[in-house]
Amino acid sequence: MAGGTLFGGIFYALIAYLPIQRLAETAGLLQNWQAIFAIFVIAMLFGLFPDVDTNSKAQDLFFAIVFPLNIVLLATDKIQASAYLGLIAMLPVVGKHRGWTHKKWAMVIVPLPILLIPYIYNEAILPISTIYYGAAVSGYFSHLLFDGLIFKRFRIKG
Numbered sequence: 001m002a003g004g005t006l007f008g009g010i011f012y013a014l015i016a017y018l019p020i021q022r023l024a025e026t027a028g029l030l031q032n033w034q035a036i037f038a039i040f041v042i043a044m045l046f047g048l049f050p051d052v053d054t055n056s057k058a059q060d061l062f063f064a065i066v067f068p069l070n071i072v073l074l075a076t077d078k079i080q081a082s083a084y085l086g087l088i089a090m091l092p093v094v095g096k097h098r099g100w101t102h103k104k105w106a107m108v109i110v111p112l113p114i115l116l117i118p119y120i121y122n123e124a125i126l127p128i129s130t131i132y133y134g135a136a137v138s139g140y141f142s143h144l145l146f147d148g149l150i151f152k153r154f155r156i157k158g
Protein backbone atom coordinates (compact mmCIF):
# COMPACT_ATOMS: atom_id res chain seq x y z
CA MET A 1 0.00 0.00 0.00
CA ALA A 2 2.83 2.38 0.94
CA GLY A 3 4.71 1.50 -2.24
CA GLY A 4 1.65 2.08 -4.41
CA THR A 5 0.94 5.42 -2.74
CA LEU A 6 4.60 6.47 -3.05
CA PHE A 7 4.67 5.64 -6.75
CA GLY A 8 1.29 7.31 -7.23
CA GLY A 9 2.98 10.44 -5.84
CA ILE A 10 6.00 10.05 -8.11
CA PHE A 11 3.68 9.57 -11.09
CA TYR A 12 1.69 12.66 -10.13
CA ALA A 13 4.87 14.74 -9.84
CA LEU A 14 5.92 13.51 -13.30
CA ILE A 15 2.69 14.46 -15.05
CA ALA A 16 2.46 17.74 -13.15
CA TYR A 17 5.97 18.98 -13.92
CA LEU A 18 7.19 17.27 -17.10
CA PRO A 19 6.33 18.33 -20.68
CA ILE A 20 3.42 15.86 -20.82
CA GLN A 21 1.73 18.58 -18.76
CA ARG A 22 -0.45 19.34 -21.77
CA LEU A 23 -2.14 15.96 -21.37
CA ALA A 24 -2.87 16.71 -17.73
CA GLU A 25 -4.30 20.09 -18.68
CA THR A 26 -6.55 18.48 -21.28
CA ALA A 27 -8.00 16.29 -18.60
CA GLY A 28 -8.50 19.25 -16.27
CA LEU A 29 -6.45 17.21 -13.84
CA LEU A 30 -4.45 19.84 -12.04
CA GLN A 31 -7.55 21.80 -11.03
CA ASN A 32 -9.43 18.80 -9.71
CA TRP A 33 -8.64 17.38 -6.26
CA GLN A 34 -10.90 14.34 -6.84
CA ALA A 35 -8.81 13.29 -9.84
CA ILE A 36 -5.61 13.74 -7.82
CA PHE A 37 -7.12 11.65 -5.01
CA ALA A 38 -8.15 9.01 -7.58
CA ILE A 39 -4.53 8.79 -8.83
CA PHE A 40 -3.38 7.81 -5.34
CA VAL A 41 -6.24 5.35 -4.73
CA ILE A 42 -5.75 3.67 -8.14
CA ALA A 43 -1.97 3.43 -7.65
CA MET A 44 -2.52 1.95 -4.17
CA LEU A 45 -5.12 -0.60 -5.35
CA PHE A 46 -2.98 -1.76 -8.28
CA GLY A 47 0.00 -1.86 -5.94
CA LEU A 48 -1.96 -4.42 -3.93
CA PHE A 49 -3.30 -6.38 -6.90
CA PRO A 50 -0.36 -8.76 -7.58
CA ASP A 51 -0.92 -10.45 -4.22
CA VAL A 52 -4.53 -11.44 -4.97
CA ASP A 53 -3.05 -14.86 -5.72
CA THR A 54 -2.37 -15.53 -2.06
CA ASN A 55 -4.13 -15.18 1.29
CA SER A 56 -3.51 -11.47 1.83
CA LYS A 57 -5.09 -8.05 2.42
CA ALA A 58 -5.00 -7.61 -1.35
CA GLN A 59 -7.10 -10.73 -1.78
CA ASP A 60 -9.62 -9.67 0.90
CA LEU A 61 -10.01 -6.27 -0.74
CA PHE A 62 -10.24 -7.74 -4.25
CA PHE A 63 -13.08 -10.08 -3.33
CA ALA A 64 -14.77 -7.42 -1.16
CA ILE A 65 -15.12 -5.41 -4.40
CA VAL A 66 -15.74 -8.23 -6.91
CA PHE A 67 -18.38 -10.13 -4.88
CA PRO A 68 -20.95 -7.31 -4.43
CA LEU A 69 -20.22 -6.11 -7.97
CA ASN A 70 -21.12 -9.54 -9.32
CA ILE A 71 -24.39 -9.54 -7.31
CA VAL A 72 -25.26 -6.13 -8.80
CA LEU A 73 -24.54 -7.45 -12.30
CA LEU A 74 -26.77 -10.49 -11.71
CA ALA A 75 -29.56 -8.40 -10.17
CA THR A 76 -29.50 -6.03 -13.15
CA ASP A 77 -29.64 -8.92 -15.65
CA LYS A 78 -26.13 -8.35 -16.99
CA ILE A 79 -25.55 -12.10 -17.10
CA GLN A 80 -22.73 -12.05 -19.64
CA ALA A 81 -20.74 -9.38 -17.73
CA SER A 82 -21.30 -11.35 -14.51
CA ALA A 83 -19.99 -14.52 -16.15
CA TYR A 84 -16.83 -12.76 -17.38
CA LEU A 85 -16.25 -11.20 -13.96
CA GLY A 86 -16.69 -14.63 -12.33
CA LEU A 87 -14.17 -16.12 -14.72
CA ILE A 88 -11.65 -13.33 -14.05
CA ALA A 89 -12.18 -13.72 -10.28
CA MET A 90 -11.13 -17.39 -10.57
CA LEU A 91 -7.78 -16.53 -12.18
CA PRO A 92 -5.84 -15.58 -9.02
CA VAL A 93 -6.74 -18.93 -7.41
CA VAL A 94 -5.70 -20.90 -10.49
CA GLY A 95 -2.14 -19.55 -10.58
CA LYS A 96 0.53 -20.24 -7.98
CA HIS A 97 1.87 -17.48 -5.72
CA ARG A 98 4.16 -15.06 -7.54
CA GLY A 99 2.90 -16.61 -10.76
CA TRP A 100 1.33 -14.61 -13.58
CA THR A 101 0.27 -11.63 -11.40
CA HIS A 102 3.97 -10.98 -10.69
CA LYS A 103 5.06 -11.00 -14.35
CA LYS A 104 6.24 -7.73 -15.89
CA TRP A 105 3.69 -8.02 -18.72
CA ALA A 106 0.88 -8.22 -16.14
CA MET A 107 1.74 -4.69 -14.96
CA VAL A 108 0.84 -3.39 -18.44
CA ILE A 109 -2.01 -5.81 -19.28
CA VAL A 110 -4.03 -5.97 -16.01
CA PRO A 111 -4.84 -2.20 -15.89
CA LEU A 112 -5.65 -2.16 -19.64
CA PRO A 113 -9.48 -2.10 -19.18
CA ILE A 114 -9.02 1.44 -17.75
CA LEU A 115 -7.97 2.46 -21.29
CA LEU A 116 -10.04 0.06 -23.39
CA ILE A 117 -13.46 0.67 -21.83
CA PRO A 118 -13.41 4.47 -22.42
CA TYR A 119 -11.87 3.86 -25.85
CA ILE A 120 -14.85 1.71 -26.82
CA TYR A 121 -17.67 3.52 -24.99
CA ASN A 122 -16.69 7.16 -24.35
CA GLU A 123 -13.67 8.71 -26.02
CA ALA A 124 -14.32 12.02 -24.26
CA ILE A 125 -12.92 10.61 -20.99
CA LEU A 126 -9.86 9.11 -22.69
CA PRO A 127 -7.35 11.82 -21.54
CA ILE A 128 -8.18 11.31 -17.84
CA SER A 129 -8.35 7.53 -18.35
CA THR A 130 -4.84 7.61 -19.82
CA ILE A 131 -3.62 9.31 -16.64
CA TYR A 132 -5.45 6.76 -14.46
CA TYR A 133 -3.91 3.96 -16.51
CA GLY A 134 -0.47 5.47 -15.85
CA ALA A 135 -1.27 5.64 -12.13
CA ALA A 136 -2.32 1.96 -12.17
CA VAL A 137 0.88 0.87 -13.94
CA SER A 138 2.96 2.96 -11.47
CA GLY A 139 1.30 1.27 -8.49
CA TYR A 140 1.68 -2.18 -10.05
CA PHE A 141 5.34 -1.42 -10.81
CA SER A 142 5.99 -0.48 -7.17
CA HIS A 143 4.81 -3.93 -6.06
CA LEU A 144 7.08 -5.79 -8.48
CA LEU A 145 9.98 -3.46 -7.56
CA PHE A 146 9.65 -4.03 -3.81
CA ASP A 147 9.20 -7.78 -4.38
CA GLY A 148 12.63 -7.69 -6.05
CA LEU A 149 11.29 -8.67 -9.47
CA ILE A 150 12.54 -5.63 -11.41
CA PHE A 151 16.13 -5.49 -10.09
CA LYS A 152 17.31 -8.65 -8.36
CA ARG A 153 19.32 -6.78 -5.71
CA PHE A 154 16.58 -4.32 -4.87
CA ARG A 155 14.08 -5.88 -2.52
CA ILE A 156 12.19 -4.97 0.64
CA LYS A 157 11.69 -8.09 2.75
CA GLY A 158 8.75 -8.57 5.04
Ligand SMILES: [Zn+2]
Binds near residue numbers: 143147
Ligand atom coordinates in the same frame (compact mmCIF):
# COMPACT_ATOMS: atom_id res chain seq x y z
ZN1 LIG B 1 3.89 -9.83 -4.25
